[in-house]
Amino acid sequence: EAGVTQFPSHSVIEKGQTVTLRCDPISGHDNLYWYRRVMGKEIKFLLHFVKESKQDESGMPNNRFLAERTGGTYSTLKVQPAELEDSGVYFCASSQFDADGNTIYFGEGSWLTVV
């Protein structure tokens, strides 16, 4: 079974440009999450989808960030326009409630550098 996959794995863009990150969750997982780790800081929650609906977007830093989840399958996270402080690793994760406590599985991350 495929895990959570993210694309691109690495991206270098200039300040002011747009970047779109994509995440494919584990098949059948209703819950999809985005997290971010900027340099030297802790990993922080951005938002949570249940199927195609945004359940919690309290961690989104500002309106330059837009997340979508088309048809409850894959998700995209767009940063427009990108700023220097957006550099970091963006992790996508997915989960499905089960008797074992809703384990969250993470992808490899998308490493974003804004120059």
Added chain:
Amino acid sequence: AQSVTQLGSHVSVSEGALVLLRCNYSSSVPPYLFWYVQYPNQGLQLLLKYTSAATLVKGINGFEAEFKKSETSFHLTKPSAHMSDAAEYFCAVSVFTGGGNKLTFGTGTQLKVEL
């Protein structure tokens, strides 16, 4: 609100020595607790989790953690370190939100294993 404190941003041990990575949590409700590991240039991998069953939890690669409610701790241990254990380790606490989990991470502990 939930929070996690990881004592020691860097821990260094000799190969074959005991590994002890400390994690204390704060939670207003009975928590679910997790340890994740990130090897260099890779994503987050689940090591183990506590979900209110047994207080001593065994994970992958010989790691285990003990949930101690009285001490609000969930320290990670391994009896004998191996060079391949060198990585960054994250403790996390979660709360259910709309059928999913919202993880709050500690700042991470970088484990170095020396010959």
